[in-house]
Amino acid sequence: MKKTLIFLAVFLAFLSTCRAQTLGIGYLTTSEEVTAGEVICIEYGIGNPSDKPVYAYLDTLGDLKNYTYSVPEPELIPAHTMYAGKNLEGLVVQKICFLVEEFPEDKCPAWHIKGGVYPKATEVGGVNQTGSKVISSVVAPLELIVKPPWSEWRSIGKGVLCGDYKCPINQECLVRENICGQKEYKCAFVQRQQIPIILIIVPLAGIGIGIGIYFRRKK
Amino acid sequence: MMKKLAVLGIVAFAIASILILPQKGEAVVTSNASTTTSATVAVYIAIQLSPTLQTGIVFSNLQQGTTDNNADGNNYGSGGTDYWINVSSDTNVNVDYCIKADGPLTSGSNTIALSNYYFANSTTTDANTPSLSAKKAFTTSYQKMDTGLDNTQNEYLRFWLDVPAGQAPGTYENTVYFQAVEAGQNCVD
Numbered sequence: 001m002k003k004t005l006i007f008l009a010v011f012l013a014f015l016s017t018c019r020a021q022t023l024g025i026g027y028l029t030t031s032e033e034v035t036a037g038e039v040i041c042i043e044y045g046i047g048n049p050s051d052k053p054v055y056a057y058l059d060t061l062g063d064l065k066n067y068t069y070s071v072p073e074p075e076l077i078p079a080h081t082m083y084a085g086k087n088l089e090g091l092v093v094q095k096i097c098f099l100v101e102e103f104p105e106d107k108c109p110a111w112h113i114k115g116g117v118y119p120k121a122t123e124v125g126g127v128n129q130t131g132s133k134v135i136s137s138v139v140a141p142l143e144l145i146v147k148p149p150w151s152e153w154r155s156i157g158k159g160v161l162c163g164d165y166k167c168p169i170n171q172e173c174l175v176r177e178n179i180c181g182q183k184e185y186k187c188a189f190v191q192r193q194q195i196p197i198i199l200i201i202v203p204l205a206g207i208g209i210g211i212g213i214y215f216r217r218k219k
Numbered sequence: 220m221m222k223k224l225a226v227l228g229i230v231a232f233a234i235a236s237i238l239i240l241p242q243k244g245e246a247v248v249t250s251n252a253s254t255t256t257s258a259t260v261a262v263y264i265a266i267q268l269s270p271t272l273q274t275g276i277v278f279s280n281l282q283q284g285t286t287d288n289n290a291d292g293n294n295y296g297s298g299g300t301d302y303w304i305n306v307s308s309d310t311n312v313n314v315d316y317c318i319k320a321d322g323p324l325t326s327g328s329n330t331i332a333l334s335n336y337y338f339a340n341s342t343t344t345d346a347n348t349p350s351l352s353a354k355k356a357f358t359t360s361y362q363k364m365d366t367g368l369d370n371t372q373n374e375y376l377r378f379w380l381d382v383p384a385g386q387a388p389g390t391y392e393n394t395v396y397f398q399a400v401e402a403g404q405n406c407v408d
Contacts, residue, residue: 022273024265024307030404049265049307061407083263083309091263116400116407130380131277131290132320132395136304138264141404 022050023119026083026091027140035147036103036111039069044140045091046119048077055122058096062115064142069099074122103148108180111146148178153186162187264310266399271301276378276395284384287337287351293377295351299344302376304397310370316340317361317398317406324380326389333357335381336393340364344375354379361398361406368402 024047034040048054055074072094084090096117103111116139153174159166162173163185171187271292279291292301306314318338323330336357339349342365354377355362365374398406 022265022267024263024310026261026263028261045261045263047263047265047307047309049267049309082307083261083265083311085309085311087261114407128390129275129277129279130281130324130326130389130391131275132324132378132393134268134272134275134395134397136266136268136397136399138266138399139404139407140262140264141400141407 022136023048023054023056023077023121023138024081024083024091025117025119025138025140026088027117027142028087030141031143031145033145033147034098034100035149036100037149039097039099040144041095041097042117042142043088043093043095044117044119045083045088045093046075046077046081047083047091048079048081051079053078056119057122058094058117059120060096060115060117060142061139063113064098064115064117064144067098067100067113067144069097071096077119098144100144100146103146103179105179107146108148109182113144113146114141115143116141148180148182150176150178150184152176153188155188262312262401264312264314264399264401265307266304266310266314266397267307268397269301269303269305272303272376276302278378278380281380281382283382283386286381287354287379288382290378290380293379294346295377296346298346300349300375300377302378303344304374304376304399306368306370306372306399308370313367313369313402314399315366315402315404315406316364316368316374317400318357318364318376319359319361319396319398319408320357321394321396322359324391324393326387326391329387329389329391331380331382331386331391333359335383337379339377339379341375342368342372344373349375349377351377351379357395360408361396363406366402 026045026047029042032040032042044058046056046058054077056077057072057074059071060068075092075094077092081092082090100111100113118137118139153176155172156175158172160173167173167187171189173185174188175183175185177183277291278288281288289295290302294300304316320333320336323332324336334356337354338357339351339353339355341349368374400406
């Protein structure tokens with residue numbers, strides 16, 4: 001074998017069909033609080049500064065990958081989809097959802113899951129010669145701050161110490177707990193529902209009739 | 220006697236109804252109600268690759284046992300590079316750029332290690348910039364390149380490849396990833 005063996009390579013005529021796509025992402029948040037067991041959905045805007053329309057959808061990177069509940073269907077992002085400068089206006093808005101099903105006790109009091117969201121083009125460029133395909137992405141960082149779920153509120157009565165304070169005399173103290181041993185207190189009115197008038201009249205009428213019959217028989 | 224019992228039964232039922240029914244209607248109504256209003260300005264980032272970079276990083280006419288082979292668009296020593304990335308005009312924050320490769324260049328079972336594959340970056344370009352002397356080897360995790368670029372600046376790139384002696388002939392490929400994030404943020408693998 002010759003020492004100066006040349007690696008043969010040929011450019012493909014249709015390189016233009018194999019171009020890497022460039023997209024943009026607009027975002028309003030980089031951190032969201034969520035309770036374990038609840039689905040949270042976040043909206044992002046996708047832009048396309050290029051001259052060519054692209055099919056793209058939101059996808060995730062980093063640890064968030066493991067907690068992605070649903071990704072949108074690929075959608076056509078028209079050429080020259082530009083940001084209009086306010087909220088997500090001008091962009092193609094898509095929603096991506098996350099679900100952290102369970103909260104491990106060793107993550108108390110809050111579990112921070114980090115990663116990123118980016119618009120992923122369905123078409124990826126390629127080379128057919130020694131070298132590299134190129135994939136570019138713009139990433140919106142996202143951190144989910146996961147809290148353990150709370151128990152139902154339950155009453156611990158009136159006139160008791162409710163956390164750091166006592167409730168007003170006409171309110172009860174309610175408490176709820178989570179697996180991290182945290183407790184939340186609040187005062188709440190205990191309101192009696194309005195009783196339909198018929199539920200008062202009918203028993204009263206029954207009493208009257210009963211007494212009337214009793215005395216009539218006695219006579 | 221039976222009638223008396225019936226009458227007493229009705230009376231007892233009526234009294235019990237009055238006493239019990241309102242208890243069933245008891246309900247807890249919480250007193251807490253709050254509304255949070257927030258206004259956030261959207262961040263928007265979009266980047267564009269140069270036409271040459273969009274078609275990939277290509278090395279033609281490689282020979283075994285050679286180092287610092289220029290990628291086809293480098294124009295090293297003769298002019299500015301054809302490889303660049305810019306931030307689109309509607310981007311409203313400064314950006315940091317990162318770069319990584321997915322693994323060694325591979326041709327079937329043969330590979331060229333990433334330690335032989337280099338890049339250099341700069342916000343300006345001419346025949347010598349980005350410079351070979353500033354080259355860094357690719358890794359499989361993101362490395363930051365230039366940071367804090369606005370939408371008037373380009374990130375210029377050059378690529379070089381060493382081909383070890385005795386490297387088997389073939390077409391060696393991998394994938395290079397570019398990532399742009401808001402200035403100060405970490406790139407995400």
